[in-house]
Amino acid sequence: xxxxxDAYVDAAAPNAEAIKNGRSLVLKNKFIAxxxxxxxxxxxxxxxxxxxxxxxxxxxxxxxxxxxxxxxCPSRQFPxxxxxxxxxxxxxxxxxxTAAVPEDLQAKREKSQARVEKKQTEVEKPKxxxxxxxxxxxxxxxxxxxxxxxxxxxxxxVGIGNMNAKLAxxxxxxxxxxxxxxxxxxxxxxxxxxxxxxxEEGTFTDQPSQAREKIYSEALDHLSRLHTLAKQGRAYLxxxxxxSELKPEIDTAIAAWLGHAWQLxxxxxxxxxxxxxxxxxxxxxxxxxxxxxxxxxxxxxMTLSNGRIRITQNFRPYKxxxxxxxxxxxxxxxxVPQLYIYPGNVNxxxxxxxxxxxxxxxxxxxxxxxxxxxxxxxxxxxxxxxLKGPLxxxxxxxxxxxxxxGRVGETLVVEDVTGNRLVLTDTGISExxxxxxxxxxxxxxxxxxxxxxxxFRHDLDTRKLQIKPLSLVSRTSIIRLTL
Numbered sequence: 001x002x003x004x005x006d007a008y009v010d011a012a013a014p015n016a017e018a019i020k021n022g023r024s025l026v027l028k029n030k031f032i033a034x035x036x037x038x039x040x041x042x043x044x045x046x047x048x049x050x051x052x053x054x055x056x057x058x059x060x061x062x063x064x065x066x067x068x069x070x071x072x073c074p075s076r077q078f079p080x081x082x083x084x085x086x087x088x089x090x091x092x093x094x095x096x097x098t099a100a101v102p103e104d105l106q107a108k109r110e111k112s113q114a115r116v117e118k119k120q121t122e123v124e125k126p127k128x129x130x131x132x133x134x135x136x137x138x139x140x141x142x143x144x145x146x147x148x149x150x151x152x153x154x155x156x157x158v159g160i161g162n163m164n165a166k167l168a169x170x171x172x173x174x175x176x177x178x179x180x181x182x183x184x185x186x187x188x189x190x191x192x193x194x195x196x197x198x199x200e201e202g203t204f205t206d207q208p209s210q211a212r213e214k215i216y217s218e219a220l221d222h223l224s225r226l227h228t229l230a231k232q233g234r235a236y237l238x239x240x241x242x243x244s245e246l247k248p249e250i251d252t253a254i255a256a257w258l259g260h261a262w263q264l265x266x267x268x269x270x271x272x273x274x275x276x277x278x279x280x281x282x283x284x285x286x287x288x289x290x291x292x293x294x295x296x297x298x299x300x301x302m303t304l305s306n307g308r309i310r311i312t313q314n315f316r317p318y319k320x321x322x323x324x325x326x327x328x329x330x331x332x333x334x335x336v337p338q339l340y341i342y343p344g345n346v347n348x349x350x351x352x353x354x355x356x357x358x359x360x361x362x363x364x365x366x367x368x369x370x371x372x373x374x375x376x377x378x379x380x381x382x383x384x385x386x387l388k389g390p391l392x393x394x395x396x397x398x399x400x401x402x403x404x405x406g407r408v409g410e411t412l413v414v415e416d417v418t419g420n421r422l423v424l425t426d427t428g429i430s431e432x433x434x435x436x437x438x439x440x441x442x443x444x445x446x447x448x449x450x451x452x453x454x455x456f457r458h459d460l461d462t463r464k465l466q467i468k469p470l471s472l473v474s475r476t477s478i479i480r481l482t483l
Contacts, residue, residue: 007331008357009087012067014077014325022084026092034089035099042101042109043090047082049073057082058105060112065337065354068112070105134246137182138237141258144181145234151175151190152226160219168197185259189229191292193222217460218428221394228390233258253344257391264353267340277339278304280364282399282453283470284329285482287431293318296431297327300397300453300470301350304333304364307371309397309453310341310350329480332357333364346386346396360478368473372401372451376420380465383456395429397455397470405439405447412436414452414467425466428457435469435481442472442479450474 044058069079283300
């Protein structure tokens with residue numbers, strides 16, 4: 001039986017209401033019976049509902065990385081409140097009697113296991129690709145590149161100084177053609193430019209002259225990116241058409257920029273997978289992308305074996321909120337049998353299908369700290385080299401071992417052992433909540449000799465690198481600064 005705790009059960013719940021209802025069932029003593037199998041791989045019990053017959057619920061951990069929850073109630077949520085209550089009861093050390101698994105439940109387990117084995121066999125089979133349909137899609141994408149080039153040329157012709165809300169709104173409407181041409185990533189890149197001229201409500205409004213001055217440098221950077229995306233995107237798509245197998249490239253992130261939806265089988269075939277990985281979440285944030293009409297859950301993780309910082313992203317369109325479970329903060333170590341890594345640069349996106357949690361130990365925290373960079377000058381050089389690429393992630397995340405953290409005048413800075421300093425800022429990263437002010441609430445002893453997880457940002461006006469703090473890792477804990 002895996003070590004269940006409140007955090008694990010909370011994370012398994014589909015929403016906050018289910019957590020509340022699940023806990024309430026235990027508090028109100030609604031459960032008639034608690035049972036556990038002899039091998040401790042399954043919890044099962046009965047819970048009194050509104051009808052005459054109690055609901056029979058079970059939580060099956062025969063596959064620890066992907067538990068199965070079953071219940072005779074009519075709820076479409078998985079796990080339902082009864083399964084959640086069953087797990088909360090186990091966490092609260094209620095009396096679970098060892099019992100044989102009921103025959104009907106055992107039959108369901110065997111059928112489920114057979115389906116898993118069949119699915120695994122299908123995954124391992126070579127994937128059959130409809131080359132004709134794929135070639136047609138690539139040609140449609142090339143036509144979309146023509147649209148991207150035209151829109152970029154129009155933006156350049158108009159000029160940043162003449163850009164206004166009306167023009168930006170018009171460009172946004174035209175950019176919808178990129179989505180129809182299977183180029184959602186290019187559409188998102190164009191939106192990153194037009195939203196510079198949008199108000200906080202996501203509607204296009206004229207900006208005051210002083211505010212517009214501040215975005216000119218950033219707008220120029222976005223225009224450069226759009227031009228490069230069109231140029232490199234066209235060359236990439238043409239190379240794919242010339243390839244007899246039409247395979248996407250894995251050594252660059254251009255496919256992701258255009259919006260390629262990677263299948264796990266593709267990543268596995270390309271060797272972009274790590275086996276038996278252990279990850280610690282160093283930060284988490286959810287933001288509402290009003291223009292794209294979706295919520296984006298972003299987790300920042302470090303792989304303990306190699307210290308690489310990767311991200312997870314969960315996209316939840318407004319129209320599908322009821323059907324897509326939100327991600328959440330995770331405070332344990334995720335043991336992942338197969339970690340799939342998307343093509344990318346410093347902080348590539350990762351994904352997994354199942355994981356087993358285990359408690360975070362002081363040894364894990366020490367591993368995170370050992371992977372931190374102690375020489376700021378070397379990190380700065382690396383980041384600057386990375387940022388030279390027009391399509392590079394402009395806000396890479398690094399772990400920094402600092403000697404001191406504090407104020408110089410009114411400015412928050414971190415300093416390494418050689419005296420190199422980096423300025424802390426909340427500027428320019430609207431997707432994450434401000435975090436610098438939270439540092440001032442921490443005990444002073446944390447400001448000496450610890451590790452800061454920070455997102456770099458290149459200030460285009462001063463041409464200097466700044467960092468936004470995401471979390472602070474001490475010998476005893478991870479103090480998160482974003483939620």
